[in-house]
Amino acid sequence: MIQSLKNLSAIFIAILILFASDMAYTQNTTTDEKNKTAAEVKKDDKTAGTGTDKVKPEDKKNAEVKDEKKTVKDSKKKEPLDETKKAEHIETTLKFGIQKDRKIAINQIRHIQDKAIQKKLTALLVDIVVNDSDMEIRKTAITVIGDLKAEGASGALIKALDDEAEDVKIAACFAIGRLKTAEAKPALIELIKKQDLTKDSNLTDAIITALGDLGAPEIVPFAVEAIKDSKNSKMAREKLLLFIGKNGSAEQKDFLLEIYKDEEQEMLMRSYAVKSIAKLKITAAAPDIKAVISEINSYQFAKKKKYYDLYIHSVAALAEMGDKDAIPLLMDSLRSDNTNVRLKALRLLKDFDDERTIDIIKYKMNNDPSNSVRKAARKILEDKGIIEKAKEEDYKGIEEPAEDKEDQREQ
DSSP: OHHHHHHHHHHHHHHHHHHHHHHHHHHHHHHHHHHHHHHHHHHHHHHHHHOTTSOOHHHHHHHHHHHHHHHHHHHHHHSOOOHHHHHHHHHHHHHHOOHHHHHHHHHHGGGOOOHHHHHHHHHHHHHHHHHOSOHHHHHHHHHHHHHHTOTTOHHHHHHHTTOSSHHHHHHHHHHHHHHTOGGGHHHHHHHHHHSOTTSOOHHHHHHHHHHHHHOOGGGHHHHHHHHHOTTSOHHHHHHHHHHHHHHOOGGGHHHHHHHHHOTTSOHHHHHHHHHHHHHTTOGGGHHHHHHHHHHHHTSOHHHHHHTHHHHHHHHHHHHHTTOTTHHHHHHHHTTOSOHHHHHHHHHHHTTOOOGGGHHHHHHHHHHOSOHHHHHHHHHHHHHTTSSOOOOGGGGTTOOOOHHHHHHHHHO
């Protein structure tokens, strides 16, 4: 009896469990369907409301017009100003801008391609040089006039030589030299004679440079006397010595040789003296130059090192005058321990068409301890057509000899 009751209870519990599971399943299914239906209704409502497939024609047209305007606006932002508008902007800035903006505007004139527009703007610069109260603006205007080699600026540049600001005078000297303004020569000569040559001065340097560029042989006697005066500054005497190399003549041979052979003179003065001899093609001085070279070669290594610069300037002088004895001397210079001497010798050897030089240049290309010398040697052989030309990027990093950089500053 008890066992029967237990069986009935078990069956009843099983029925309850099955019933409860069925109810839960039905309830969940109904909820999911309701949720799904609600979501679909909401989606349908949203679609109907926004009308992705029912866009009004006027709305579409308005959107297209808006996008078109934006595109035009963006393109205008990117489109560079034409040169007429640039010129108007420059002119307005020069009239009303602050110093920084005015200097920028002046420098922008360099980049104007239309020659007529550029000429009009440089006329404004000429007016600035004469009338502007700002020294920095006057100086910048003069620099740009010189760089552009602008016409019609001679009077303004000559007047600028009397400017109260030294920097403006210096800028005027360099511009006059670049423009080859011959009318300025009398003013420059008067100015150099007023300078205190006992003091280092950038203005003195600029005046001598401008006179050298214009050609002023009439002041060579003045230069000779100034060089002889030991009270004058080293810088002024050196600069005048180089000036004689540009504007002197064979008449200065004895004077230049006296400086060149004087052991008491500074090495740079001696080097500049022989450089001027070469510039003037005073071939009669060649025996004296060879004697100095021979003397330097006789020195012990420690002493010889001190004469490297004078030695290579002397050999270079013979080479510049076309003396054939320069070739073995240059070849010998390629064995120097001084990298700059070897580089200078290579630069000079490239101007000689002599088969004796080929083997040593090839050796330098392959074996020199200096990367710069190896590359420079390769370039010479390529230019002579002896080896195939390498790619341009292979020559990045070729260094100029220190003397060459110095020569560029001198000029």
